[in-house]
Amino acid sequence: MTGDRSTPLGFAVIGAGRIGALHARHLAGAVDGARLVRVVDPDAGAARRAALAGAVAGDDLAEALADPAVDAVLIASPTVHHADQLEAAAAAGKAILCEKPVADDLSGTVRAMDTVRRAGVPFQIGFNRRFDPAYAEVGRAVRAGELGPVELFRSQSSDPGPAPEAYIAASAGFFHDSVIHDIDTARFVCGEVERVTALGRVRVDPLYAKYGDVDTSVLTLEFASGALGVLMNSRRTVYGHDLRVEVHGALGKLVAEDERATKVWRYGPGGPRGDYYHHFLDRFRDAYRLEVQAFVDAVRAGRAPEPGAVDAVESLRVAEAARLSLREGRPVDVAEVAS
Numbered sequence: 001m002t003g004d005r006s007t008p009l010g011f012a013v014i015g016a017g018r019i020g021a022l023h024a025r026h027l028a029g030a031v032d033g034a035r036l037v038r039v040v041d042p043d044a045g046a047a048r049r050a051a052l053a054g055a056v057a058g059d060d061l062a063e064a065l066a067d068p069a070v071d072a073v074l075i076a077s078p079t080v081h082h083a084d085q086l087e088a089a090a091a092a093g094k095a096i097l098c099e100k101p102v103a104d105d106l107s108g109t110v111r112a113m114d115t116v117r118r119a120g121v122p123f124q125i126g127f128n129r130r131f132d133p134a135y136a137e138v139g140r141a142v143r144a145g146e147l148g149p150v151e152l153f154r155s156q157s158s159d160p161g162p163a164p165e166a167y168i169a170a171s172a173g174f175f176h177d178s179v180i181h182d183i184d185t186a187r188f189v190c191g192e193v194e195r196v197t198a199l200g201r202v203r204v205d206p207l208y209a210k211y212g213d214v215d216t217s218v219l220t221l222e223f224a225s226g227a228l229g230v231l232m233n234s235r236r237t238v239y240g241h242d243l244r245v246e247v248h249g250a251l252g253k254l255v256a257e258d259e260r261a262t263k264v265w266r267y268g269p270g271g272p273r274g275d276y277y278h279h280f281l282d283r284f285r286d287a288y289r290l291e292v293q294a295f296v297d298a299v300r301a302g303r304a305p306e307p308g309a310v311d312a313v314e315s316l317r318v319a320e321a322a323r324l325s326l327r328e329g330r331p332v333d334v335a336e337v338a339s
């Protein structure tokens with residue numbers, strides 16, 4: 001791994017599906033101080049398509065990790081592979097940016113994070129919303145005391161439609177896969193969560209029931225600060241990816257919403273229509289680039305990247321508390337969920 005500012009950080013992207021291909025595109029030309037060296041994916045076509053700017057496409061992680069031109073890995077394979085790949089990359093001394101979540105349970109997450117800590121390699125978890133300019137400003141303003149003490153927090157997110165079955169099967173479940181973004185935003189803005197109460201239903205696609213999962217949920221959060229929060233999530237909003245965050249405090253409120261692709265309203269026979277981003281890959285395109293840029297900047301400057309291992313573990317712990325709450329139909333203290 002290099003902290004040398006004169007040479008760009010060489011990346012291997014592991015997994016070149018929806019999100020990995022986007023990261024590869026950014027690394028091939030849109031991130032200062034970085035270059036794409038390798039793409040690893042068992043799907044040869046996916047690897048080849050993502051291997052831009054002269055990068056080597058392959059299917060062998062060990063070969064990529066043995067390449068001295070690879071300083072860092074960006075893990076974007078299905079969630080079930082993250083922990084093993086993290087441990088291999090840490091053992092090879094590579095800096096690691098890993099898509100969320102690290103693992104499908106807390107013990108796997110803690111184990112992988114311990115390995116990373118022992119190896120002493122830089123680590124960042126892919127909570128991209130922290131790098132979205134609107135979300136970042138809400139977090140900054142709250143921490144700067146603009147609202148005074150926070151009283152209420154609300155975060156709402158939905159995808160345009162359900163994911164393919166193969167993704168659902170490998171996703172670790174709605175709370176760990178998707179709601180975890182809202183959980184991390186809640187922690188980022190309001191601090192640690194003490195108690196969670198979860199409601200969940202299958203309202204969108206019976207496939208989720210087949211995997212013991214839900215596709216529609218409401219979580220209430222009790223923060224250590226005393227503030228209350230609610231997270232509303234759905235796997236379907238037919239008009240496109242939709243999300244908002246709202247924070248109330250003694251001195252007012254902050255709202256991030258209505259992030260539209262353009263500011264144009266179109267008035268036609270069907271009524272008024274805004275240009276919404278249809279998919280999260282479009283809505284958060286800048287945030288995905290900025291998170292990689294922040295990782296590269298931190299590694300090259302010898303700083304610990306953020307969000308790191310603590311965020312990977314603590315956001316997942318809240319997701320586990322939500323899963324337990326849903327299963328047992330009761331509020332769950334996050335402290336109950338032991339590593």
Ligand SMILES: NC(=O)c1ccc[n+]([C@@H]2O[C@H](COP(=O)([O-])OP(=O)(O)OC[C@H]3O[C@@H](n4cnc5c(N)ncnc54)[C@H](O)[C@@H]3O)[C@@H](O)[C@H]2O)c1
Nearest residue numbers: 014015016017018019020041043046076077078079099100
């Ligand atoms: N931060 C975000 O907003 C965000 C968004 C989407 C996905 N993700 C995360 O990224 C990961 C990938 O999601 P996706 O939507 O791109 O999935 P995807 O199914 O579109 O792509 C996964 C890719 O990984 C490849 N793959 C399978 N096994 C592999 C292995 N052992 N090693 C390397 N590659 C392998 C597949 O061939 C496929 O090309 C998931 O963990 C998901 O939670 C994060």
